Amino acid sequence: MSGHERELYGAANQLRRKFEVAHKGTMFFDEIADMSPMAQAKSLRAIEYGEFERLGAGLTHDADVRIISATNRPLRQLTRERQFREDLYHRLNGLTLVLPPLPQRRKYLDGLIAGELNRTAAGAGKAIAGIDPDALDRPKAYEGPGNLRELHRVIRTVVLFTTGDTVMPEHVILDDQRGSAGNRAPPVPDSDDLTLETAVRRHCQYVYDLTGNNKRQTARVLGIWRSTL
Numbered sequence: 243m244s245g246h247e248r249e250l251y252g253a254a255n256q257l258r259r260k261f262e263v264a265h266k267g268t269m270f271f272d273e274i275a276d277m278s279p280m281a282q283a284k285s286l287r288a289i290e291y292g293e294f295e296r297l298g299a300g301l302t303h304d305a306d307v308r309i310i311s312a313t314n315r316p317l318r319q320l321t322r323e324r325q326f327r328e329d330l331y332h333r334l335n336g337l338t339l340v341l342p343p344l345p346q347r348r349k350y351l352d353g354l355i356a357g358e359l360n361r362t363a364a365g366a367g368k369a370i371a372g373i374d375p376d377a378l379d380r381p382k383a384y385e386g387p388g389n390l391r392e393l394h395r396v397i398r399t400v401v402l403f404t405t406g407d408t409v410m411p412e413h414v415i416l417d418d419q420r421g422s423a424g425n426r427a428p429p430v431p432d433s434d435d436l437t438l439e440t441a442v443r444r445h446c447q448y449v450y451d452l453t454g455n456n457k458r459q460t461a462r463v464l465g466i467w468r469s470t471l
Contacts, residue, residue, distance in 0.1 A: 271311040373409040
C-alpha cells in the first residue's frame with residue numbers, strides 16, 4: 243500500500259472511530275467541503291444506513307448520530323462541479339442556517355468583541371479590564387473578510403500589543419495599516435547570527451513595519467521610550 247493510500251485509509255478509520263464515539267450523540271463537521279472523497283463515502287453510509295464497519299474487523303456497528311456541519315464554501319455549486327457528493331449533500335441538507343458576515347451584523351459586534359477580548363486576554367495571562375471607545379470603533383469599522391476567525395485574529399493582535407489594562411486605539415493594528423507587512427511572516431534569525439542584539443534589532447524592525455512605520459506606536463508596543471527605539 244502506498245503512503246497516499248495509507249493516509250486515506252488512516253483518515254477513514256479515524257472517521258469510523260469518531261462515529262463510534264458519537265453514537266447516540268452529535269458530531270460536528272467543520273469545513274465539510276474539504277472532506278476527502280473516501281471520507282465522504284464513509285460518512286454517507288453511516289448517515290444513510292446508520293451503520294459503519296471497523297477496519298479489519300468485518301463487523302457492522304450502529305451509528306445513531308446527529309450531524310451538524312459547517313462550511314464557508316458553496317456546497318451546491320461544488321456538487322455541480324463534482325467536487326462534493328450530491329447524495330451526501332442532500333442527506334446533510336436538512337436544515338440550513340445562513341450566517342451573514344460580521345459587517346452585516348454590526349449591532350452584535352460590541353458583545354462579540356468584548357467576549358473575544360476577555361477569552362483571548364485570559365488565555366494570554368493578561369489582565370485587560372476594558373477597551374477605549376475609540377479603540378472599539380476601529381475593528382467595528384474594519385472591512386475585513388467578515389467572519390469570526392478574522393475577528394479572533396484582530397483581537398489576538400490587540401491583546402499582544404496592549405501593555406496596560408485598557409485597550410487603546412494605538413493597540414489596534416488592522417491589515418489595511420500594515421502595507422507590505424500584512425503578509426510578512428515573523429523574522430527568522432540568520433543561521434550565522436544568533437546574537438541577542440541582532441534578535442532585538444530584528445524584532446524592533448518587525449514591529450515597526452507592523453505599525454506602518456509609526457515610531458511612537460512602535461515604542462509603546464515594545465514598552466520602551468521612543469528615544470530608546
